[in-house]
Amino acid sequence: MLAFAVRRLAAAVLTVVIVVTLTFVLAHLAPGEPMLADVERMRIDPRTIARIRAEFGLDRPLAAQYAMYAGNAIRGNLGESFTMRRPVAAVIRERLPNTLLLGGVALVLGFVLGIALALAQAVRRGTWMDGALGAGALVFYSMPTFWLGLVLLYVFGQVLGWLPVGGMTEPVLHERMGAMGRMFDVARHLVLPALTLALVQTAGIARFQRGALVDALGTEFVRAARGRGLGGTRVLLFHALRSALAPVITLAGTTVPVLLAGSVLVESVFGWPGLGRMTYDAIFARDYNVIIAAGLVTGVLVALGNLAADVAVAALDPRHRA
């Protein structure tokens, strides 16, 4: 098991290096240059911008820039943001926890809802309810994330007023709350963005899980469990579901990049101060160091997600340790 984990870890490190290198090359080769947006928006003289580009070494050959970046990155220096004029590492430290909170809650929520939906479908397989639940989930699956976010925001935030429309905390009042109050405040602000991300994932997870459950419900050991007189719910949860979880756990690893991609839009709609929105802004401004750092973080998260899924599946089923 240890050798398996080490092999997977090495592959994960290699993946991250490739992701960062590709991001670096693509960001620099993409047309458009840093800070050009300011020429139109802020009437900044292009000659001033050219001077700032030179200050950041952007007038050097790409290979030289990459060597400098790699050398600094190994020492933990991810460079300075051209637009925020701050060390990128500090910016990532501020934003990453917010994205992890949003993505983590959405991931858990998506799986809980997806598995619950799959269970409901599996026990009613072949009925109209099974079809209706599947179709309903597909509706959410086919919705653009930002549009679903806007709809939820409009209904639950603006019309019903049950939940906050945007931001991560209540302005002014959050500072006056106690520790529990602040946690509750963040949780309230988290509901809509997390639900938006989760609902889009739910259908895919449910479809996957339903298939695995239906297969599991037809296996010998499940029939044997029923034959021993165990209750339907117990058989479903502790026998069929357990054996049907492996493919869905693998799916969790591949869901991480989808969630990160979705967070770009969801963070924009809900004003959630995470990595996603920052990355979008950085791409728009061609803020190379931030783009590459975002690629690094994304690469690490995806690699870790897959690593965790591989290890979890291997722990559940030794046949996967090869």
Next chain:
Amino acid sequence: MRRRLLPALALALAACAKGSETTSAAPTGGTLVIASPGDADVLLPPVLTTQVGKQIADLIFPRLAELKLDLNTVDDSGFAPSLARSWEHRDSLTLAFHLDPRARWQDGTPVTAHDVVFTWGVYGDTLVGAPELPNLADIAAVEAEDSLTAVFRFRHARPEQLLDATYHMRILPRHLLDAIPRGQLAAAPFGRDPVGVGPFRFVRWTPGAELVLEADTAFFLGRPRLDRIVWRVLPDVSAAVSALIAGETDAMETIPQRDEIERVLRSPDLRLVPYPSPFLGGIAFNLRRPLFRDRELRRALAMAIDRETIVRSIFGQYGEVPVGSTVRMQWISQGPVRQLGYDTVEAKRTLEAEGWRDLNGDGLREKNGAPLRFTLLVPTTSRIRQQAAVLVQDQLKKVGVDVRIQPLDFPVMMQRSERGEFEAVFFSRTLEASPSTLTTDWSTSAIGGVNWGAYASPAFDSIVTAALAARTRGAAAPLFRRALEMLNDDAPAVFVYSPRNNVAVHRRFENVTIRPDSWLVTVATWSVPPDRRLPRDR
């Protein structure tokens, strides 16, 4: 008497300009939560490059004098005292400012003329890379005559000397910044935790989320009426309007889309405060290309575009057709300016005369076998420009011109515009109060800058130079009008629209006045009556 009048004078620029209400009797208290489309970059005025950063800096770092609401940039009467309680023109090249002795940095240190000298040094240092640097080129030196007198020496006698000395520079605390190498100022911690001298002081900044300022109760010109201002970053316009309607935020600077404006108008808690916009949208032709070197062709294209219909289609009542390369915010836009009117008959006649004829009956004009066709660049991020481009395409098709719209990622469009790699581009400019934007946008010296189409006219250059050197507004006005008309006649661009800005603001706010070039600069006069306050106002 003068001492007592000054606070109200500077606090209520609106009252100054209108000569009417003052707000000294308004109660203090209240929180203004602003839905902001983006975050600030850094709160150090010489290096900031975002509109939000500028708005915040306006409230922390005042200028020596402030423009009044009518944005008269030429006469001294257009300015109100701020850090300087008075000023005097000692000769045509020397302007002396007498600082208000009550002014204190928010750490208690007095503001002195040495701060002013230091500030000019910072803005003028190329290591800092201040965007305003080109606007300060006429200032030869700044000296401290004594601790409260700063003397500006100019290279040329120009009527906008007071603007040059005050508008582009916000005074900085020398005692806190002098030790930092100039090249490292942008990344200095000061820019994340600034100490200013304005009506509001910095409290807290959660990047990407919110930024909080609180009233400086010891502000030397009098305490602001509001207790605090919060900027909440809500990048999506629809979501930001929803937050406004739901009461989570109180104000939004610009609502660009008509459908979103209608949503605001349906909310009983909100109102719109219209004000002239600094934005100008238009199509610039690349005069390096043989097609657009033909002045008559450009004029024909300009005449074939029905700008009024475009403005009404996109903006409804919330936009207007500009009279030229100016916006209503600039005083030069007042009065009649000759333009090329919408006239498809004349446009077709001109095209025929220039040899552009539809010989094969396909509805498209040709000349020497080449069709009359060009590509128009538009940014994918601007719905307005994309809509306008489609309308222009349709209108020009009717006179036999084929326009191919090429939507581009914004930085790519900017790169191609800057390098002159385009035929026509749909631009949007943010103009300043000063009509000197005519020089920075269209003069020969601006080629390589934002004169993307490389329009070069010695006659235009000389008339704008003469207009900027005119001693009075009365003398400058006809010269600027001729410059605008010259530009319209030469048609290096078609100036299509200028949106009418609307600040959406909660009705509980009173004394709301807007200075068009900087919508929050008068926010110290806004107030909330005690009986209308929300929990966050307390």
